[in-house]
Amino acid sequence: MLFQPPLARKYAELDGQTLREGIRRFKDQLGKRLVILGHHYQQDDIIAFADITGDSLKLSQLAAEQADAEFIVFCGVHFMAESADILRRGEQQVILPDLSAGCSMADMATIEQAEVAWKILHRAAGMPITPVTYVNSSAAVKAFVGRNEGACCTSSNARQVVEWALRGARPGDAEDVGNKVLFLPDQHLGRNTAFAMGWPLSSMVVYDPAEPDGGLEPEQVRRARFILWKGHCSVHQLFTPEHVERMRARPEPYQIIVHPECAWEVCQKADDVGSTEYIIRTIREAPEESWWAVGTEIHLVQRLARLYPTRHVRSLTDIQCLCTTMYRIDPRHLYWVLEELVEGRVVNRIRVDDETRRWARVALDRMLSLRPSQPVSAK
Numbered sequence: 001m002l003f004q005p006p007l008a009r010k011y012a013e014l015d016g017q018t019l020r021e022g023i024r025r026f027k028d029q030l031g032k033r034l035v036i037l038g039h040h041y042q043q044d045d046i047i048a049f050a051d052i053t054g055d056s057l058k059l060s061q062l063a064a065e066q067a068d069a070e071f072i073v074f075c076g077v078h079f080m081a082e083s084a085d086i087l088r089r090g091e092q093q094v095i096l097p098d099l100s101a102g103c104s105m106a107d108m109a110t111i112e113q114a115e116v117a118w119k120i121l122h123r124a125a126g127m128p129i130t131p132v133t134y135v136n137s138s139a140a141v142k143a144f145v146g147r148n149e150g151a152c153c154t155s156s157n158a159r160q161v162v163e164w165a166l167r168g169a170r171p172g173d174a175e176d177v178g179n180k181v182l183f184l185p186d187q188h189l190g191r192n193t194a195f196a197m198g199w200p201l202s203s204m205v206v207y208d209p210a211e212p213d214g215g216l217e218p219e220q221v222r223r224a225r226f227i228l229w230k231g232h233c234s235v236h237q238l239f240t241p242e243h244v245e246r247m248r249a250r251p252e253p254y255q256i257i258v259h260p261e262c263a264w265e266v267c268q269k270a271d272d273v274g275s276t277e278y279i280i281r282t283i284r285e286a287p288e289e290s291w292w293a294v295g296t297e298i299h300l301v302q303r304l305a306r307l308y309p310t311r312h313v314r315s316l317t318d319i320q321c322l323c324t325t326m327y328r329i330d331p332r333h334l335y336w337v338l339e340e341l342v343e344g345r346v347v348n349r350i351r352v353d354d355e356t357r358r359w360a361r362v363a364l365d366r367m368l369s370l371r372p373s374q375p376v377s378a379k
């Protein structure tokens with residue numbers, strides 16, 4: 001994990017208006033040499049300056065298409081900036097305004113743990129395993145997957161990638177047909193995806209990197225079709241089945257839509273399950289005077305509520321489900337990195353070494369070569 005030293009005192013003394021005016025001025029001065037990316041979960045004070053908003057992969061892909069952009073300032077978290085560096089074109093430089101903006105989920109699978117797990121699982125499996133990593137993982141884990149004939153996935157295309165990874169195996173097949181899948185680092189996306197494809201929960205085991213042998217007997221690994229890494233998103237994990245029940249008990253006719261990083265029990269009780277882009281599209285296209293309780297990060301939910309007031313959007317819970325690391329990217333840090341750029345200095349550059357970049361790119365390209373996909377629907 002990286003650490004962001006405190007900014008100089010002068011930045012703490014800048015008021016909101018000075019920060020806004022400064023950021024605008026620096027943007028004008030840098031012109032097309034700069035592109036600012038804003039992830040959907042960012043606070044509005046940052047989204048206001050984003051040239052492109054979206055989910056992590058879309059942002060990285062679009063940034064690489066900006067031929068004139070020398071500097072990509074990624075207002076997101078560390079693994080997203082790494083993805084932008086993996087996909088960047090030529091000499092583009094990727095900057096993360098606060099180095100402490102990490103991701104608890106990505107941190108739950110280190111490359112060292114993945115390599116240990118690979119040996120343990122191969123000893124026990126008795127058949128080939130395809131590793132699949134959610135893009136919410138470090139560049140090193142993506143490279144590990146690329147080197148071992150696996151692929152990345154997003155929450156939009158997880159189903160297509162897992163179908164590919166199984167090499168033709170279908171629910172009900174004999175144990176030795178096709179491949180097993182090691183899905184990391186998010187057990188919930190893995191479980192929700194496999195279940196939506198018709199695989200029973202009994203075909204899945206959870207590998208815990210903190211336990212000897214992942215906490216699994218060889219026989220459990222041999223019998224399983226899916227080995228789910230014991231990782232989760234600390235934001236989406238906060239939603240519970242009780243939240244769904246309480247929302248259903250309300251007088252308003254709420255439809256409940258949740259992200260597949262939520263626990264399986266929550267997804268089963270929801271009306272719909274899908275990626276961030278799917279949630280946005282569903283609410284945008286929903287009829288007027290419809291009611292939506294949304295199980296995802298609070299900044300996105302609040303933005304949807306403001307953008308579409310006739311859809312009556314609210315969070316699935318009153319608990320503030322906030323991505324605290326994403327929230328570290330604030331106008332002060334954005335101001336600082338832009339001021340440095342204007343003065344000819346690049347700070348907080350995120351660089352992935354060439355070898356890691358090459359193999360991580362293989363894992364991303366395998367995913368991108370699969371046909372466009374539908375959202376996960378775990379119902």
Ligand code: SF4
Nearest residue numbers: 103104105233235323
């Ligand atoms: S919302 Fe969850 S998965 Fe996304 S960056 Fe935050 S901790 Fe990571």
